[in-house]
Amino acid sequence: MILDLQSVSDSVDANFPDTILDIKSFRNETTLLIKKEGIREVCRYLKNDLDFKFIVDVTAVDYLGMKTPRFEVIYYLHRFGSEFSENVRIRLKVEVPEVDLRVLSVTPVWTGANWLEREVYDLFGIEFIGHPDLRRILMPEEYDAHPLRKDFDVRDREASKRCFERELKEGEDGAS
DSSP: OOOOOOHHHHHHHHHOOOTEEEEEEEEEEEEEEOOOOGGHHHHHHHHHHTTEEEEEEEEEEEOOTTTTSSSEEEEEEEOOOOGGOOOOEEEEEEEEOTOOOEEEOOTOTTTHHHHHHHHHEEEEHOEEETTTTOOOSSSOOTTOOTTTTTTTTTTHHHHHHHHHHHHHHHHHHOOO
16 A cells, blocks of 8 residues: 555544544645644554554643744654655644643554654653653752743853752752
């Protein structure tokens, strides 16, 4: 079966008509906007039925003051076809409102999403439900800010200061 970008998006739309909110194509890139509660099911279909074996990236965008819902989680997927023309990339987006910063983890579908979701959790504060080990990956565990949010004030050093002071105190107590 020969798959191209159009047949992939048509297949997903036909199988998930109530889950796909929008399909946009621009410059040979296709983006599917998916209902938050349907992301894992759509991903499982893309992997198992359409052979998207590789998750390239999971990231997020903060649209503070520009649109609602404020956040989007974005998934980049790749299908390696038997012919070069069957190599297909697709982008999935899920809107995440500020009042409910949770989305289903796709780690049960692709284990490679594990650290990618942890990075989004750490830097944006979006929680991935069903993730096997959701904890910070770049910032200290007790750090109470999320540095890639638009409302993060880079001049406010208090969160970092509290974190480092705690570490210094624990180091001094352990050295005695």
